[in-house]
Structures are given as structure tokens and as C-alpha cells.
Amino acid sequence: MITLNKYASDSLQSIKNSNFLSEEDFNAIQTMQEELQDTYEKRQIWRTETEMMVSVLNNVKFPTKASKYWQAVKEQAVFFENLATLSFEYQRNILQVKRILKKLETTEDELDREELEIDLKEAEFKKKNMEIAAKDRMRELKLWSKIKDELNDGSFDDKDVNNHQLISYGQRFINEALLAGNNGSPSENRNIQGLVQTTLKACQEKGVMDKVLEGLPEEHLKILERSNVLKSLDNS
Numbered sequence: 001m002i003t004l005n006k007y008a009s010d011s012l013q014s015i016k017n018s019n020f021l022s023e024e025d026f027n028a029i030q031t032m033q034e035e036l037q038d039t040y041e042k043r044q045i046w047r048t049e050t051e052m053m054v055s056v057l058n059n060v061k062f063p064t065k066a067s068k069y070w071q072a073v074k075e076q077a078v079f080f081e082n083l084a085t086l087s088f089e090y091q092r093n094i095l096q097v098k099r100i101l102k103k104l105e106t107t108e109d110e111l112d113r114e115e116l117e118i119d120l121k122e123a124e125f126k127k128k129n130m131e132i133a134a135k136d137r138m139r140e141l142k143l144w145s146k147i148k149d150e151l152n153d154g155s156f157d158d159k160d161v162n163n164h165q166l167i168s169y170g171q172r173f174i175n176e177a178l179l180a181g182n183n184g185s186p187s188e189n190r191n192i193q194g195l196v197q198t199t200l201k202a203c204q205e206k207g208v209m210d211k212v213l214e215g216l217p218e219e220h221l222k223i224l225e226r227s228n229v230l231k232s233l234d235n236s
Helices: 004-018 023-031 033-042 049-056 065-106 110-151 162-180 186-206 209-214 218-226 229-235
Strands: none
Touching: 004 023, 004 033, 004 110, 023 033, 049 065, 049 110, 065 110, 065 162, 162 186, 162 209, 162 218, 186 209
């Protein structure tokens, strides 16, 4: 059975048994056994906390605490769903191991037994990898929980996602439009400008424009003051 602390050596034994590497290549990979074990134990499967905060919850797409919080809710929900799905795969794999062991008790043909033993080793290999994947999914689930707690300071509604979106989207679309400038294609520029106009018009009608503007970076406010965006809203 493949175990975590013998993952590299057990895997190398399987590779050796397959005899599909040249002697030179196998000797080369064998010299890396300790390195490969270390690589296996410290490899990154899912995202680090830094990636979650910087890459996923970046300030352009998620400019408010509320938008970051609700995206964290989405991310955590997806990881929980994936963990549940993995649990079914794990159960099926355990059942497969039982079926293989049962067949091995009665199978007499030498080639059939050899094939079943390969199937058994492969199932054990999958089982260990699923256990490791589940452990790392739990790590990310815990991190999303931590991030949600840090973001949820009582300044926004954490029950209804809709209540933050006008303000968050208003800031997001302004940020994206100003950062993009005129560098996009004509259709992309029209799309982002349409999003800005539509969202800000809705913000104006709902009386939340001040909240949108107060959350923008100072340099973006200055650009808006020089542009006709806000004036066009007042005149529409």
C-alpha cells in the first residue's frame, strides 16, 4: 500500500516494475528519490492565502469588503461542493478495492491475477492522492472561512448578496474602464462604457452614488472630474 512517507519509493517501485524506462532514465530518477519525496510532500495543490487575497480578491474586480466577502462565499461553496464530489469518488474507489480483493480470492488464472494486482495498486495510488487532495481542499476551506471572518466587520449586509452589488459594481466598472483607457478593441471599450453608464445611472437612481465615489482611489476621482461621465448622468 502506498503511504505518504514512502510515496516516492513506492512510486519508483511501480515504475521499475513496469519496465518502460531505459536503465539510464530509471537510474536518473532513482537518484532523485529523496528530492521527489520532498517535492511531493510540499507541492502546492490548491491556492495559497496570498493567491486568494491578491489574485482572486483583487482590488479592481472586488473593490469593497462586501464584494470580497461575497466572492469568498462563492469560492468556499465551490470547494465544499468539490470536496463532497470527491467523497463519492473516494467511496467508489474503496468499493473497487473490495471487488478486486474479492476477485483475487477466487481467480486462478495467472495473467488475470497479475492484472488484478496492478488494478489494486492503481486503486491504492488513487486513494492516497484523493486523501491528499481532500486534506488540501480542507486547508483552503479553512482559509476562506478565515478570510470571510476578517472581512465581515458589520459594515455590509452578509445575508443578501444583492444589497452590496450596485456600489461594488459601480466602483469595479469605473476602475476597469479607467485602467483600460482606450487600449481595448472598439467592442470591448463600448461594453465597459455601457456597464459604467448603466450601473452609475442605477446608483444615482438608488441614491448610492456618494458611496460609490467615496470608495474610489483619489486618482480615479480626479479623472472622473475631468471627464463627462458624471455630467452625462446628470443630464440624462
